Amino acid sequence: MIAAAVGVALTLGLTASPAAAASTPIDPATAKESILVVARDNSTPPAKPLPGIPVQVSGNGFDVTVSTGADGRVEVGLPGPGTFDVKLDVSKVPSGLALPSALKPERSVEVDTGNKQVLANYIFISATQQQQQQATSTPSPGATADHEKASDEKQSGDFGRRIWPALATGLIFGLLLALASIGVSLIYGTTGLNNFAHGELVTFGGLMAYTFTSIVPLPGWLAIIVATVLGGAFGFVQDLGLWRPLRRMRVALIPLMIVSIGLSLAVRYLFQILYGPGTLLLPQDSSAAINIGPVHLTSADVSAAIIAIVVLLGVAWLLGNTRIGKATRAVADNRSLAAASGIDVESVIRIVWTAGGALAGLAGALLAYYQTIQWDSGAQILLAIFAAVTLGGLGTAYGALVGSLVIGLFINVSAIWLPANLKFVAALIAMIVILLVRPQGILGKKDRIG
Template sequence: MIAVALAVMGMVAGGATAVAAAPLPETEQASPYNFNGIIRDGQTPVEGVEITVTGNGVDETVATGADGRWLIGVPSTGTYTVSIDTSTLPEGLTLRDPSFESREFEVGGSTAVGVLFPFGPATGGGGSGSDPGTGSSGAPSGSEAPAPGGEGTPGGSSDTGASSNDFGSQLLARVISGLSFGLLLALAAIGITLIFGTTGVNNFAHGELLTFGGIVFYATTTLVNWPAWIAVIVTLVASAAFGWAHDWGIFKPLRRRRVGLVQVLIVTIGLSIALRYFYQFLIGGGTEGLSVDRGAVLQIGPVLMRTSGVVSALIAIVVLVAVGLFLTRTRIGKATRAVSDNAGLAAASGIDVDRVIRIVWVLAGLLTGGAGILYTYFIGANIKWDVGFTILLLLFAAVTLGGLGSAFGALVGAIIIGLVTEISTLFIAPDLRYAIALLVLILVLLFRPQGILGRRERIG
């Protein structure tokens, strides 16, 4: 089921677009991309400030609304100049750096580009280009600038934006983006929770399983130019084998020697570091683009999305349903749940615990490798050597929030984390969104230490 679902994505990426772009009104067909932002004086929105975008046949000026938001659509990718009319600023509000009055920005992979105009005392410094930070104004709206680490960071280029700058449209765009992001987190998080449930090990090298899937997909589609559907199958087989190799080469010998969980935890941290820098040696320290077609820009109500985002979310749903059926309807799935509940009792009842653990590692590798394919496709069809490590903390947050050892809890926790990280960017600087997600985790655990779907354990 996983291979079939991801092969569908392969056919879409290979040029046969399975999801047709919905016909847009004539006014929207000319604006599949946009620049946007918020102008604030401290925390107070500023109305009536004029912003102008020029370039590639575009010369359009808009004024900020009552909420300080502005949005200008552009017809195609390319380089544009975004300017602010400082004469329309209220008295006492000035740019921190005069060179920010007019800057060039490039529309590329993302449908929406957030633009920052920082205000404050003059610094006398110069600068140009996109500033990924946020200040007292210009917090990106609808789409945010890449977080530290480049495009291969969570939500860094989800290609989901609103076709207008009203708050309702922006909120809907963030909700859809958050759900898509949460579904992709869930694929990888379920692997973590299955491994923990059957072995008691928190695998800190799990992010590298995701990176492995992305790198193999990059190598097969871009370096050797195989058809995308073949690349998907090869990546899934390689990821499953990589998961099996983890257990056969490292964790099974450690179990036989009855090595303590603390020592095993240190092993996973060392394995994570070793794999991460091995990946850097293989593909370099930059961000590499994948030669896969991301499809047309679709309009779903007031929301603009890339076909790649829609396909990734749909495939994630199909795979998650398949995993749920596997765990609840098959003998191996029931045995996995039995080992997770009580390994000793499962062994006494005739279940081969080592075989179940080996199958869990293979399944975790398969799911996480598939998540690597979908995630690299979702964030802009690019891969970076540490892409899995950048979302590892969010994966553990999802698992802990849902309840350690619960696959369905990992799904719920991942969706909550995805929604919180995306919706929070409407109100705070994008760089703080992961801190907000972890704050939600802390608050939930203060009132329900076992997580949302976890079981309360008796101690003593």
């Protein structure tokens, strides 16, 4: 099933040229952050584009100058989030046009992580109109209302240009988060263990994709398959060498969770020793696959979404229509009753660990192509994984899927208003609010006590 999904993505391609260096133009289709600059002549309706106007974007060691296209627009790819200065060269604007009094050719724009097309809109009017605006610096109440209405309409348009890309990228991130969350949910359902080392399974998949793409030169789709298989093997080895012996010794759940924390730290810093502390970049396809209004998705984005959807549908079918899927659900519902019914509980748990590792490896590989990968990437999203599992309902695979989509959307959409380092806060607040209304989670079942 996974191989078939990756085969679909092959048609879109996951290999391309390396990322551009700083102080040179960056392809906005490849960059995760960008600024959209628009220059228009609004002196006489309808508004007309202003092509060929130089625009300088600088900040954080980045400094490029580009020009608006035939449609009066130019999207500038950025090397990362931060605060950037945008300056329009008004000397190249046709004579007789000027900016309104409220607009300046220079402005500061704050760009959050994953925030594409933060709008810098330059609307030019005639010099006569500008003089009239300056002469009426104290507008009447009616004029004030008209100005506020126009400002509100502009802000509404800017919001629309930001919300749709955030929803699209949030949905993709939610799908990738679901691949990792389902493994956590199934492991908890069958063993009762909250595995704090699951993030390292995600990191392992991303590092394997990097290894078999950049070090061992394999095609991107084949590297993803190898990372998925190795992720499953890593999960199998973990259960065989560590968790199964601890279960046989009847170690309590709290000590098991502490062991998982220690394993997480050991594996995480082993990754740092082997791959270094820096961010690793994988080759990506910079060609735009989807352009719908303000939403621009690359082939890598679309490929990741397609693979995730196909694999998630495959997992849902396996859980609902196969013997091993029904046995897994039986063990998750009541382990003792499942054993009394003749189900080999240990075999089911071993398969769950292997499948959970494979799904986490696939999630890590796709995240490496969709974003970047480094030694602690899995640990960075571990909180989001646990939030998704808790929100959807502990121990339910379908709940993990729903919870992941909700968390992914909240994380990306909240970045419109919140700084990048606070974007997880909105997702956690949403989780808390929903749990106050439905403590068992969105798809969880109420437990009977007493």
